[in-house]
Amino acid sequence: GAVVSQHPSRVICKSGTSVKIECRSLDFQATTMFWYRQFPKQSLMLMATSNEGSKATYEQGVEKDKFLINHASLTLSTLTVTSAHPEDSSFYICSTYSEPEAFFGQGTRLTVV
C-alpha cells in the first residue's frame, strides 16, 4: 500500500515562531494531499486540501495566511504554521487517497510554549 512519511513527529516551539511540517509520498504520486488537525478527544478536522502545482483550498475558519501550504511536487506537501501561538498546539496529520484507502502520515504533535 501507499506510504506517507510525515516529519517531524514532535516539535516544541516558542510562541511567535514558525514551524514547517513535511509530508512525502514514498511510493506513488500524490496529486492531492489533505491536512487535518486533531485536538484531544476530538475527530479529525480538515484544514485544507492541497493540489500539486496549484493553490490550496482552505476550509472555512482556517486562516490561509497562518497555515501556509505548499505542494510543489507530486511527492512533497508542506504545512507551515506561521507565528505560532499556544492555541495552535495540536496534532497535525497529512493524508492522501489511493483508491480505496486514505493513507496517513505519522502525524506531528505541535506544542507551542
Place this chain on the structure above:
Amino acid sequence: GQNIDQPTEMTATEGAIVQINCTYQTSGFNGLFWYQQHAGEAPTFLSYNVLDGLEEKGRFSSFLSRSKGYSYLLLKELQMKDSASYLCAVMDSNYQLIWGAGTKLIIKP
C-alpha cells in the same frame, strides 16, 4: 448538513465481541471507512465498504446498509491491544472524507 454519529465510548471484556455502530447523513456516498487510532498516533485503515453487506477480515468485520445510512464494525476475540479509538468516515460526492468523532473502546481483562 453532513453528519456522522457514533458512540463516544464503549467498554468490553477481553475475549468477547463488540459492535460499534455508525450512522451517517452525507451529500452523496462513495464509500465508508473504518480506521483504528491509538492515542497519539495516526489512524490506520481497517475496512472499506461501498456495497451493502458484510466484509470480513480476520477478527474484524464491517457491515453497510446504504438505504439506512448505517454501518457497524464488529470486533471478535477482543484483545487488550484493541483498546483504541475507532473512527467511522464517509466519502461524499466530492470525494471528501467526512469523519465521525470516534468511539473510544476500552477493553477490560
